[in-house]
Amino acid sequence: MVQSKKQKYMFLAFCLVPTFILFSIFTLYPLFSGLYYSFFDWSGSSSNKEFIGFANYIKLFKDAIIPDTIMHDYFLVVTKILGIMVLAMFFAVALTQLKIKEAPFYRIVFFFPNIMSVVVIGILWTFIYNPSLGLVNSGLEFLGLEGWAKPWLGDEKWALPSIVLPAVWAGIGLFMLMLMGGIANISKSYYEAARIDGASEWQQFWKITLPLVWPQVKVSILYIVITTLNGSFILVQVMTGGGPNNSTHVMGSYLYQQAFKQYNFGYGATIGVMILVLSLITVLFIQFLMRREKVEY
């Protein structure tokens, strides 16, 4: 290609610089100054921003609500992983291994909630849990189990588990497709050989399918962990706002409350740093836990 060095650099700059400037202003700068703000006592106006060193972090360790929010986040992480992976794996195997004619229909339907707005999902499910009109309580009544009916989202014990269901409902489709992609790549000959050797379908699943889709399982679990720790507060915010009596607050919704409702911006940033650190540790821990030699047959 005939072009001078200068022209090449001009073109590179044209391609890269504007994008990177905007990315730096609206993504990198906020993240780093979030770290910086966590050392200040700050209610929003520039006059009363006061450097207080690690005082926010000390407050964080003494705050009785913080351990609850962490527990709630990890409760959601664990229950979502279990709920989504078991169901997604079951559906993925059913739709790929067993010759079901209407499989594309199920695939299209199961995926749809993945692209619904969290607001729509949250409000829809709030209504499903509605104590007097909701589907859950009406269903229990219909089955003659009136005793089990309760104001689900208004019950300190049941509110958080009630949030798991819409999260699983909305998440399954994507992970089912990811697993289906993995299963489709497994050579049919393995299953034929296993069948000739007399292996049951159950054995085939444990010995062939699961080891060979392990990379997809791993990516799915990591993705659930990241999206839950970074985003579960949105559903919480729509459905309960952290209540009743803080019983559903997760780290993100508590940050929102501290920073944007009570104007403790410095302390909010400290909670943000905690979310960042915890999600990095969790991702590394899971990668360590799920390391497994690549299986090839």
Place this chain on the structure above:
Amino acid sequence: MKRSVGQILGRTGIRIPLILWTIAVLYPIFWMFLGSFKSNAEIYRNPWGMPETFNFANFGQAWTNYNIDISVFNSLLITLLGAVLTLVLAIPTAYAIERMNFRGSKVLFTIYISAMMIPMVLGWIPLFFLLDDLNLLDNIFGLAIVYAVSQLPFSIFVLTSFMSTIPKSLEESAAIDGLSPYGILFKIVTPLSMSGIITVTIMNCIQFWNEYFMALIFLQTKTNYTLALAIDYISNEAQYTNAWGTLFASLVIAIVPVIILYGIFQRRIAKGMTEGAIKG
């Protein structure tokens, strides 16, 4: 091979959970549509059945009492502006990272990609004050810029992988014919990556149309509300006014465009999302 009775039973049995989950997915959505045609009295009397008549009063209510029209307009504007801006920013960068050999290209790509895994909540507090300083707080254009930048990592990721499939020889022969690098980017590479561009744009549009939390933080005045905020507002009001019908109508307004896009681009959307997730 003859199928045993057990296998046939197994085939039928496997459909039961599939059908149950289909109902679990479709019924709430279906019921939301039914609810939007019911009066409030009817919702209390018969919350889960068919409406007695199909009347559109709830949609009118949402339109006039809650200014849904303004919110729909705001959401459309933000979605389109955000999607266009994302493309303007992402296409040249994706091309340079994928095709131009320059020092630091790998590092730059890694920076963009790692941003997909970082919790942005931490950044929202400083972003709030930054937008305030730039006079972009409570401003639709400000939010569109924030949205566009937030989708840059995903868009660059998908676009680079699409561009890597374009044969290099096309660019080389265009360069020999005397086309400038700008010409190659806009007249050769961009049209050839159209499939990737469409996928990215659809994903971004759905994302922006649905987004709630950044809008909640960065918009304050009701006339600036996006649809998600308007729905949230109606929902909170409904706790006291019990205007459930209006709430359902607004949910329907929010979901219909997504259903239409999904109906047309179902394969692209599913593929785009799974590829975006498999980056680890």
